[in-house]
Amino acid sequence: xxESWMDGIQTPxxxxxxxxxRENIAEYQRAVDATGTKLRPHTKTHKMPRIAKMQLxxxxxxxxxxxxxxxxxxxxxxIDDILITYPxxxxxxxxxxxxxxxxxxxxxxxxxxxxxxxxMSALAQESGQTFEVICEVDTARVDRTGFDYExxxxxxxxxxxxxxxxxxxxxxxxFMSKREGMASSPEDAGTQEGELAVAxxxxxxxxxxxxxxxxxxxxxxxxxxxxxxxxxxxxPGTYVFYxxxxxxYGITQEQCAAAVIATVVASNERRACIDAGSKSFSTxxxxxxxxxxxxxxxxxxxxxxLRLDHLSEEHGIILxxxxxxxxxxxxxxxxxxPNHICPAVALYDEAYFVEGGRVEKVVIExxxxxx
Numbered sequence: 001x002x003e004s005w006m007d008g009i010q011t012p013x014x015x016x017x018x019x020x021x022r023e024n025i026a027e028y029q030r031a032v033d034a035t036g037t038k039l040r041p042h043t044k045t046h047k048m049p050r051i052a053k054m055q056l057x058x059x060x061x062x063x064x065x066x067x068x069x070x071x072x073x074x075x076x077x078x079i080d081d082i083l084i085t086y087p088x089x090x091x092x093x094x095x096x097x098x099x100x101x102x103x104x105x106x107x108x109x110x111x112x113x114x115x116x117x118x119x120m121s122a123l124a125q126e127s128g129q130t131f132e133v134i135c136e137v138d139t140a141r142v143d144r145t146g147f148d149y150e151x152x153x154x155x156x157x158x159x160x161x162x163x164x165x166x167x168x169x170x171x172x173x174x175f176m177s178k179r180e181g182m183a184s185s186p187e188d189a190g191t192q193e194g195e196l197a198v199a200x201x202x203x204x205x206x207x208x209x210x211x212x213x214x215x216x217x218x219x220x221x222x223x224x225x226x227x228x229x230x231x232x233x234x235x236p237g238t239y240v241f242y243x244x245x246x247x248x249y250g251i252t253q254e255q256c257a258a259a260v261i262a263t264v265v266a267s268n269e270r271r272a273c274i275d276a277g278s279k280s281f282s283t284x285x286x287x288x289x290x291x292x293x294x295x296x297x298x299x300x301x302x303x304x305x306l307r308l309d310h311l312s313e314e315h316g317i318i319l320x321x322x323x324x325x326x327x328x329x330x331x332x333x334x335x336x337x338p339n340h341i342c343p344a345v346a347l348y349d350e351a352y353f354v355e356g357g358r359v360e361k362v363v364i365e366x367x368x369x370x371x
Contacts, residue, residue: 005359006333011263012276015335015349016362018355020257021240022054028223029058032205037226040064040083040215042237045342047366048351049077050085051240056122062106064235071107083134085171087116087145093221093371094123101129108168108213112136112145117159124164132168134213135159140189142173147197153203169213170204171235172197174221186249190217190224193253193351198230198326220249243341244299245285253299256337258351260344262296262316264332269325274308274316274334281311281336281344294339295321303337308336310324 007013032039041055044066052063052074062081067070072195081104088097088109097120101107111117111133124131135156138146145338147155160167174193193216201214217225217234226234241258242251247311260277287294296307300318306326311320320326328334338344345351346367354362 005354005357006261006335007014008359009261009352011261011333012280013049013261014273014345014351014364015259015261016241016351017257017259018353020255021051023059024240024242024255024257025051025055027320028219028236029060031056031057031223032055032226032234035223035226038233039222039226040233041240042066042071042085042235043074043366045237045345046240047073047345047364048362049074049079049365050362052079053077055240061233064237065366067369067371068093068100070366071100072096073366073369075100075104082106083108083110083235085110087112089116089118090119091123094119097131098127098129099125101131106132106304108132108134110134110145111159111165111167112147113370114155114158117162121162122189122329130164130166131132131190132166133159134169134171134215135167137170137172137197137200139172139193139200139216142174147173149200153207153326155222156200156204157207159244161179167209167211169215169232170197171212171213171215172200173218173235187224190221191228193217193221194225194228194231196223198228201230209357219246235267238341240257241341241345243344244337244339245294253301253337257270258341258345259301259335259337262334262336264318264328264334265329267326267328267332270319270326271309272318272326272328272332274318274336275314276316276336277311279313279347280344281316281338282340282347283311284343285340289341298336298338303334327353 038061040062042064043052066081136146137152197216215233217238219238222234222236243254262274264272265275266273298308
């Protein structure tokens with residue numbers, strides 16, 4: 001990315017390096033294809049039907065989304081095989097689910113509690129529909145969502161007995177962590193996640209529930225989950241762009257396809273201030289949360305000696321890591337890769353796609369879809 005195209009964009013702005021984006025999509029697809037497993041990318045990272053269609057054209061079998069509103073955006077764009085990986089709770093959302101179910105070739109929705117499943121079953125009967133559901137299992141004991149690993153088999157069998165629901169599979173999610181007792185490498189974590197998911201699936205099948213899908217995997221672990229015998233699909237998301245925290249699992253800065261460009265608006269020898277703060281980068285992954293591989297709130301491309309040290313709403317303060325004077329004149333444009341790209345993307349209404357020096361503004365249609 002060079003200043004020739006950057007000069008025409010008002011900052012702060014989200015930019016996408018299209019050749020890197022294409023290569024990331026193609027490389028991950030090749031890796032999963034080599035295992036014989038299917039790839040269903042999670043579009044919560046980019047929230048753009050344009051990129052989802054690039055993933056489908058590369059060989060993905062369908063997409064995953066985080067919220068029903070994101071599913072509606074993708075359906076409006078013509079994508080007709082969608083998995084919602086989040087509990088649908090409440091009458092209003094269930095009615096939207098029924099409307100969406102009636103217009104898609106295939107809609108699968110997550111269930112992680114008997115209470116949620118009963119609500120979905122009631123509306124399925126009322127609307128005369130059948131909802132395909134996939135049950136989330138907390139195999140890694142992340143303690144976020146998902147049936148408890150110890151009781152999951154009984155719970156899934158109970159869901160399958162509810163009228164109007166067709167349990168088509170299970171999925172697991174285990175984020176990478178340095179927490180005690182959790183696998184510390186992507187390969188170990190992915191293998192463990194996949195094996196636990198397959199074990200649950202086999203136990204459920206032994207109870208008479210025929211499962212089509214056994215899924216899991218994030219961007220760090222997905223290719224290793226895919227290699228476990230019995231896994232049918234994986235759901236990575238960040239791999240389209242990668243980000244600063246991706247260095248934890250071996251991603252190089254050359255592979256990062258999305259960044260924020262910002263302008264230095266104030267400067268002295270102690271610090272430089274840019275026009276991008278927490279409303280431009282998010283603080284979802286803070287440096288103190290993972291000091292082994294993060295240093296500041298993003299990587300400043302071409303300035304390894306500098307740190308995006310702290311943020312307020314509209315200000316980002318840059319310091320020298322060694323305490324030396326900061327030499328960034330006012331007006332300097334910087335390219336900064338956020339620590340976590342997913343919440344950063346959600347802060348922008350559009351992205352600037354850059355290829356061969358050409359710039360195209362692309363609306364982030366799934367942005368702000370929180371319900």
